[in-house]
Amino acid sequence: MSNQATVLNVQRFTLHDGPGIRTEFFLKGCPLRCDWCGNPESFNRRIEVGVYHNQCISSQHCGTCLDVCPSPNMLTFSDDYLFEVKRDLCSSCMACSDDCPAEAIKQWGSFMTLDECMKTIRKDKGFYQRSGGGVTVSGGEPLLQSNFVLELFRLCKQENIHTCLESSFFANWNRIEKLLPYTDLFISDIKLLDSQRHKARTGVDNRKILNNLRALSKTEKPIILRIPIIPSINDDDENIAATADFIINELNGRVQTLQLLSFMHLGEEKYRSLGLPYKMAALAFDRDNFQLRVNQIADYFNRRGIHCTVGTKDASMENAN
Structure with a gap:
């Protein structure tokens, strides 16, 4: 049993990551180093x-x-x-x-115990009940602290609270499998379908991620997928078509919704605060034309029979800090 986690932030009354009004815990630590990440403070698990x-x-x-x-x-x-x-x-x-x-x-970052998390959660139970909301655990990568997530979700289910895990899915399957009885909804993303391109931009191969999505799709658990659309990195026709093929052919119809999240320049000051380079500083693009491209991509997915929306939330938790 893990009674304590390294938590980066707690956001109450969030409406983005799961249904209804939610309390969201962002856990610290992530094995990926996405070039466009707006939250470098989530990289390392330590405070x-x-x-x-x-x-x-x-x-x-x-x-x-x-x-x-x-x-x-x-x-x-x-x-x-x-x-x-x-x-x-x-x-x-x-x-x-x-x-x-x-x-x-x-x-x-700071340490939080299960009791401290549940005390925060219980303050908002009335909002969950009226809105169909609940608790979401995100990151960073929450599966790095999967034992804590397991215990937290177990406590939530004892009180009939809806649970959602938002994860990159870059983890061994057993970390996901043990959460299945206590997790109502999974949110993940597909950044780039090609493994080599994925590694060049995130630091890790994506085969483990895709295999975990395949395995999850064979369960009864609903899935929301997201694509952070980054200009000149993953918005090309080849990547978009390959992603659609993967969702249609390999995920067994378990994807409820595909959400496209438009890139924004966020987090540069936080990179400086940590002495880290911000790799997207030189990326220049026309915002209006880029948004037209994102809408075109959404139309393409919808034509392929994948329910797709354009999100209002950046692929980070910038506004949560």
């Missing part, structure tokens, strides 16, 4: 600090972070402003984040 040096007031002789840090030599300054944290030395004690008066240091 981290994010540095927003433009908010630093060290030039005004603050120095609070230096006073409270157990190893102040890990803090790097430039022009009297905190520039970065030497993360290989940082113990993630979060003393600097707790005491920073300018909120220039942000804590990414």
Whole structure:
């Protein structure tokens, strides 16, 4: 039994990830490194600090972070402003984040117990009952903490609360299989169908993902699929046609809806806070023409008999932070 998880964010009253009004837990840690991800703070499972040096007031002789840090030599300054944290030395004690008066240091992630999660969930049970909502666990990749998800969903089902898992499905099947009795809905995405292209853009081969989708489609569980449409990366006719063929021929009619999520430039500041490069910074495209292309793709899927919608939510949880 796993009684504790590393949680990045909890969003109440969400309407996007599953039916009705929902409470959504975003768990920290992800094995993928999608070029377009808007949430780099979800990559690592450990608790981290994010540095927003433009908010630093060290030039005004603050120095609070230096006073409270157990190893102040890990803090790097430039022009009297905190520039970065030497993360290989940082113990993630979060003393600097707790005491920073300018909120220039942000804590990414915290530990939550099952009891703490259920206390939050129970506050909203009335909304679930009236709207047909429930609880969604997302990420990052929640299957990295699958034992915790199992226990949380088990508790939810004891109280007749609808459960939904949103996952990349890049995990061993046994992590998914054990959740089947306690999960009412699965949400996943297909980023690129070609395995080599998928690995080049996400860092991992997609064969495990596709095999897991095939296996899930043989159960009675409903599936919502999503495609984050990224201009010049996965919006070409070849990839779209191959994806439609896969859904029609290999997923046994279990896909309730296919949602297209239009790319937006999001998360660049968070990448800087973590000292990471934002790979999509140079991507330039005409927003109106791109949206026309997304609508064309949706029309294509619908003509192929796949119920397809264009989503209003970016393929990230940017608005949840």
